[in-house]
Amino acid sequence: MSVDTVIQDTSAVAGPLTLVHAADTAPGWWRSAVIYQVYPRSFRDVNGDGVGDLAGITEELPHLADLGVDAVWLSPFFRSPQRDAGYDVSDYCDVDPIFGTLSDFDVMMAESHRLGLRVIVDLVPNHCSDQHPAFQAALAAPAGSPEREMFIFRDGTGPDGQEPPNNWQSHFGGPAWTRVPGPDGQPGQWYLHLFDSSQPDFNWDNPAVHAEFERVLRFWLDRGVSGFRVDVAHALVKAPGLPAWGGRADGGNSDGYPGHEAPMFGQPAVHDIYRKWRLILDGYGPDRILCAEASVDLQRLAHWVRPDEMHQAFNFPYLHAGLDVFRLRSVITDSLRVLDGVGAPSTWVLSNHDVVRHATRFGYNGPGPRDGDGIGPSDPQPDEKLGRRRAAAASLFMLGLPGAAYLYQGEELGLPDGIEIPGHLRQDPTFARTAGQRLGRDGCRVPLPWRAGDRHLGFGPGEDPWLPIPASFGKLARDQQAASPSSHLSLYRDALARRRELDLGRGSLSWVEDWCTGSSLGYLNGTTLVLMNLNHEPLVMPSGQVLIRSLPGGTADALASGETAWIEIGPDAAAD
Structure with a gap:
């Protein structure tokens, strides 16, 4: 049966189905993995200097294993002057002293393997620090x-x-x-320097640059990492002659300047680099992976994950789809169709270290913050309760999708952005380079709250954290939520357990047409119906066993506004 065929199912539960994606049987742990992003400086501070460290990651890894993730992705921890929070690297084969030592890294690796967690490290090959x-x-x-x-x-x-x-x-x-x-x-x-002036771009037309990064890959692979997330993977090669460009600096589409013409992004020769890298990783076994951070449209994104290139690529169109049901359906359908065409899994993500957290973004009924910019106390403020409710619904909807999912540290707690950050404490170079006109990304990088009764909410025992932790984070601390079966943390833990039990990451996807309206969206993954209601009114649910829902204590037979549920409808309703 072909993709997008409408199946007239006689079941009153499912109704007409539109098949988009068949179940995945290809080998590879990454195809269905849930990968948790750790931003080291904001995760956990053991030595008390106000900055998170590798020892803090090691200490809290059991919490991530208990959460139910498959792997951990570490943002940069290499030697760096920290002008751009470690994305300005001065030595790719050493640990910055603020995070610890190579021995600390090895201890962390041993603990992650003991817990059954893989580790992916960030690689920044487009540019380095001016101190390199x-x-x-x-x-x-x-x-x-x-x-x-x-x-x-x-x-x-x-x-x-x-x-x-x-x-x-x-x-x-x-x-x-x-x-x-x-x-x-x-x-x-x-x-x-496509980024800060302290971050000079490498010349990837020079074979010596290729040789250096192949050395870096082998260094970390030899230490047991399971792969690399490649920063701005579409930017390494520039167009010959460096022609002028009147479009957006980030290569996004604008009037008269389509993104695919940007001379600093997506040049054909970049794919030869990743083919060579893929051969290196394959030499270490079939379980080492490359994931591209390539901010391009879906059609071009497929070029990064062809069988001889990368294994995954971040799905930014999904992250930016928001809660628009028509846009969500379109992005999900296009993602699965395009990536199935090259035999690659899709990835799904709602937050990361570069965007306002989705618990904050979804707290607006009108226009919210601009992509890449933060929110300050003088900006329109989100409705925190609304944002958390919608964030829970969006997260549960995402975790039911087939493919791999990326989680950003703290989203399992429903953390919002830090908004009350004084200008003199802001550290994102965007803030300084725009004289404060753009606040930058500090708000989504605020340190995590671990224990409500401890100093700095358990982030660290000594100096003030590098960014202030809002007092409101106390009620969202991990120890408070761990004790509550109705908490955001419990929702994530239960959802990840159900996802693994039902093998949803390897599953299929069919749109359930009766539930795809202007204010709701429903899909069938195997025999699990995932249904999200964004209407202002409750939505009567179909019959079936409710496995999990994003709002605790809801009405038995109805989804509230801003709620998602997983409903087991049985094999008869899913048959074609």
Whole structure:
């Protein structure tokens, strides 16, 4: 039976079904995994310096195993000046002292394996720190030298080269070029940085850059990691000649400038890099993976996960679909169809370290925060209760989908963004580069609350955390929620257990047309109906066994507004 065939099912429970995706039988743990993102500096601080550390991750790993996730993804913990929270790397093969040592990493790896958890590490191959020895050598070397060829140096334009080589802009605001002095102390060449000026872009036209990162891959694979999440995986190769670009700095679509034409993103040669990396990982066995952070449309995203390239790619269209039922259905259908076409699983994600947490985003009935920007005390404020209710519904809806799911630390607690962060404590470079016009991403990076009665809510025993923890987080602390069967944490724990028991990550997906309206969305995964109600009025549920619902203590036969339920309807209703 072909995809998108409408099946006239005679069951009064299911009604007409539209099959989109068949059950997945291909090998690979990652195809259905639930992967938990740890942002190390905000996870748990054991040594009391106000910043999370590897020892803190090790100490709390049992909580993640108990939650029911399959793997942990660690945001950067490498040596770094921390100008961009570790995404400015000065040594890819060592641990920054604020997080611990390589020995601490090995202890963490041993504990994760004891608990049955895999570990994926972040890799940042587009750019490094300006303190990286290779960039320092480039600054000391003349134009055209092998040292400078590791990066993208160019002569300027205009009189005396005083204008940048082209008009590209930084993601964090301002120009994407910075000029450096020449050997004589006079203004010299410019170097490219798509992000902060402290993050020079590597020159991936240079084979020496390829060799260096292949060395880095092997270093961490030899230490037992299960793979890599690749930061801005679509940006490494730039178009020949570095042509001007009048579109968005992030390569998103804008009037007259479709994203696929952006000269700094998605160049064909980038795929040759990942084919070589895939061969390296395959040499370590079939269970090591690559996951692309590639902010491109779904059709192009499939190019990153062809059989000889990466295993997964983040599904940003899903993250940005919000709670629009028409957009959600379209994105889910297109994701499964396009990725099935190359034999890859889809991934699903609602929050990460770069966006406002979904418990906050969903607290608005009108326009919410702009993508990539935070919320301050002078901005329109979300309805916290509404946001948490919708977040629970959206999370339960997502966890029923076939494929892999990514969770961001703290979302299992229903944490909102930190809003009351004074300007002098903000650390995202976006805030500084835009003179405060864009608040940046600090709000979603606020440290976690572990124990309500402890100093700093259990995050750390000593100095104030690197970002302030809102007092309101006390009632959301992990120990408070662990004791309540009706908490957000209990919902996640129960949902992940049911997901594994029913093997939903390997399942199928058919839209249940009678439940796909302008205000509700329902799909069948195997014999489990996942139904979300976004209407202002309750929705009468079909008959069947309610396995789990996002609002505790609801009406037995109706879904409340902003509620999702999983309903077992039996094999007869799911048959075609």
